[in-house]
Amino acid sequence: MEAHAHASVGHAELEIPYNVHPRPDTGVYNGKLGIWLFLASEVMLFGALFSSLILLRTGAESWPRGYEFLNIKLATFNTFILILSSVTVVMAWSHLRLGNLKKGRIYISATVLCALIFLTAKGFEYSHEFHEGRFPKTNNFLGIYFTMTGLHGLHILGGVIVFLYFLGPGAKMWAKEPERYTNRIEIVGLYWHFVDLVWIFLFPILYLM
Amino acid sequence: MNDPAAAVEPGADVHEHAGIGDPNAHHHSPEHILKEMRTYLVVFVSLAALTAITVFAFYQLKTYPLKIAITVALIIATIKGFLVAGFFMHLLSEKKVIYAVLIITVIFFIFLMALPVSHHANPFGS
Numbered sequence: 001m002e003a004h005a006h007a008s009v010g011h012a013e014l015e016i017p018y019n020v021h022p023r024p025d026t027g028v029y030n031g032k033l034g035i036w037l038f039l040a041s042e043v044m045l046f047g048a049l050f051s052s053l054i055l056l057r058t059g060a061e062s063w064p065r066g067y068e069f070l071n072i073k074l075a076t077f078n079t080f081i082l083i084l085s086s087v088t089v090v091m092a093w094s095h096l097r098l099g100n101l102k103k104g105r106i107y108i109s110a111t112v113l114c115a116l117i118f119l120t121a122k123g124f125e126y127s128h129e130f131h132e133g134r135f136p137k138t139n140n141f142l143g144i145y146f147t148m149t150g151l152h153g154l155h156i157l158g159g160v161i162v163f164l165y166f167l168g169p170g171a172k173m174w175a176k177e178p179e180r181y182t183n184r185i186e187i188v189g190l191y192w193h194f195v196d197l198v199w200i201f202l203f204p205i206l207y208l209m
Numbered sequence: 210m211n212d213p214a215a216a217v218e219p220g221a222d223v224h225e226h227a228g229i230g231d232p233n234a235h236h237h238s239p240e241h242i243l244k245e246m247r248t249y250l251v252v253f254v255s256l257a258a259l260t261a262i263t264v265f266a267f268y269q270l271k272t273y274p275l276k277i278a279i280t281v282a283l284i285i286a287t288i289k290g291f292l293v294a295g296f297f298m299h300l301l302s303e304k305k306v307i308y309a310v311l312i313i314t315v316i317f318f319i320f321l322m323a324l325p326v327s328h329h330a331n332p333f334g335s
Contacts, residue, residue, distance in 0.1 A: 055325035204282035
């Protein structure tokens with residue numbers, strides 16, 4: 001049973017409890033509770049930036065409209081791409097639950113591809129803004145725009161790194177512990193959906209208002 | 210080693226712990242998982258449609274007062290957020306401990322959003 005962590009004499013390996021099966025008291029495995037606590041802190045991180053945006057905007061005599069110079073078509077395309085990546089990651093998790101690693105990895109690869117397309121499009125956007133002489137220091141709108149989208153982009157990059165790990169060396173876990181591997185993809189998936197969720201609000205607030 | 214491409218027998222429990230006596234056993238059956246996958250595709254189409262509606266509404270409401278545009282955009286974004294959180298993150302059928310974490314988070318988040326508003330309602334030093 002995995003309920004007990006044991007590190008006895010002559011047995012240095014520590015078994016982490018409840019990383020596959022749910023803890024009886026919480027009803028979820030530890031990793032899942034852990035990612036939700038992490039996401040709670042992420043809500044406060046992005047919440048602070050949204051709060052700053054409200055403060056800056058309501059306190060400003062005039063405020064630039066994002067749609068007047070930001071690329072709405074590219075941002076809309078990116079929104080579709082991120083939504084698509086959210087679907088591919090839940091499909092990956094579902095196929096892993098069905099015991100199909102091959103399809104699971106195909107969908108994880110598709111998620112990574114979507115993420116890279118998103119980052120490339122964002123790179124084009126940033127490049128265009130810089131070319132036009134619009135930098136974070138230019139005004140408060142651009143300051144908060146680059147901060148929020150930049151932080152969001154870093155989260156995308158972080159997700160890509162984790163997905164690539166589970167496509168590569170991390171996939172070895174499937175051979176011995178397929179359920180644990182599946183749970184890990186669920187955890188990364190929850191993180192990924194949160195990143196998608198943040199963009200769902202960033203898109204209209206920064207680009208369309 | 211598990212065969213990566215191995216198909217599971219219809220009706221079989223995929224997870225070994227989801228057996229007799231497990232109230233969530235049906236959640237792990239291949240039939241249930243396949244049903245969930247169909248739901249994900251429906252949610253995806255809904256999210257894509259709502260994104261298109263967001264942009265369409267933006268162009269339609271461009272000449273209207275900003276408050277209307279903001280309200281419409283945030284309502285659509287909230288619906289999209291509900292779909293992602295409810296279906297992709299499975300918050301519609303999650304355990305109590307997760308809800309407890311989120312309730313605390315929401316309380317602090319609302320407080321955080323209310324801070325700048327209260328600042329303008331009663332600025333310090335005025």
